[in-house]
Amino acid sequence: MKLVVSLVAALAATSAFANEPAAAPASKGDPKAAESIVNQVCAGCHAADGNSTVATNPKLAGLNAEYINKQLNDFKSGNRKNAVMSGMVASLSPQDMLNLAAYFSAQQPKPGTSKDKDLALVGEKIFRGGVQGAGVPACASCHGPQGKGIPVQFPRLAGQHADYVYAQLNNFRLGTRANDGAKMMRTIAAKLTDADMKAVAAYIQGLR
Structure with missing residues (x-):
């Protein structure tokens, strides 16, 4: 802006x-x-x-x-x-x-659509259940099961562009974005693979 x-x-x-x-x-x-x-x-x-x-x-x-x-x-x-x-x-x-x-x-968010349904199914598992064995918690535990966010700390994710979600996860992983409280997102993103991030981003785009 x-x-x-x-x-x-x-x-x-x-x-x-x-x-x-x-x-x-x-x-x-x-x-x-x-x-x-x-x-x-x-x-x-x-x-x-x-x-x-x-x-x-x-x-x-x-x-x-x-x-x-x-x-x-x-x-x-x-x-x-x-x-x-x-x-x-x-x-x-x-x-x-x-x-x-x-x-x-106050604006009404418009829903998005996942472009890759198979990838989104993989992402749904991460969003709802995390990545077992990698120490990655479910995204839903902070952002809500429908991705609507939990004020004040956790933003709405539902319908957000997959490209933007992936970019931010990668920025957290690289440390180029570092304004997360208690390094929460940096810690989580560091445990995600590139494939994990693309999958969960695909799911979030179609979440409503």
């Missing part, structure tokens, strides 16, 4: 304007306030409704707001490395990021 537009947080209503709605508190996001950023810079990569059609760009629709906000903050701080996103978030305020998180979390 080329997030280069900063929003100015609305001022809370004073007693002189008691009948006007107050602005959203600083600790919460305002989806309406995010629309200008979304339309101008996010939609090109992620679509206005957060359902990206480009396999390398993640779908944002329906991701928990806390997760989205954390990723944006991590891109800005450098805790999550990405040459494109680090520049895109540079001018965002904390409230901008909360607003974007609220906006995309």
Whole structure:
């Protein structure tokens, strides 16, 4: 997302304007306030409704707001490395990021379809039962049996592009993505084979 537009947080209503709605508190996001950023810079990569059609760009629709906000903050701080996103978030305020998180979390995610059914069947076994003997837990234990995520820590996975899921698993395995709490995903990905990652990614794309 080329997030280069900063929003100015609305001022809370004073007693002189008691009948006007107050602005959203600083600790919460305002989806309406995010629309200008979304339309101008996010939609090109992620679509206005957060359902990206480009396999390398993640779908944002329906991701928990806390997760989205954390990723944006991590891109800005450098805790999550990405040459494109680090520049895109540079001018965002904390409230901008909360607003974007609220906006995309409220969008309706569109389901995906697994392109390789046989590979997805292998991935389903990993997602639901882990990899026995390798110390890999079931993905469902943190992300839920339907891949809907468990706020605050664990994001929605259902319907996410397989290419993006695979890329992130591989980044965790290589250590090029390192913003996971307690090194949880890095530890898990290090125990996955390339075939394991492609299989579970294929399954996740069709999960609904």
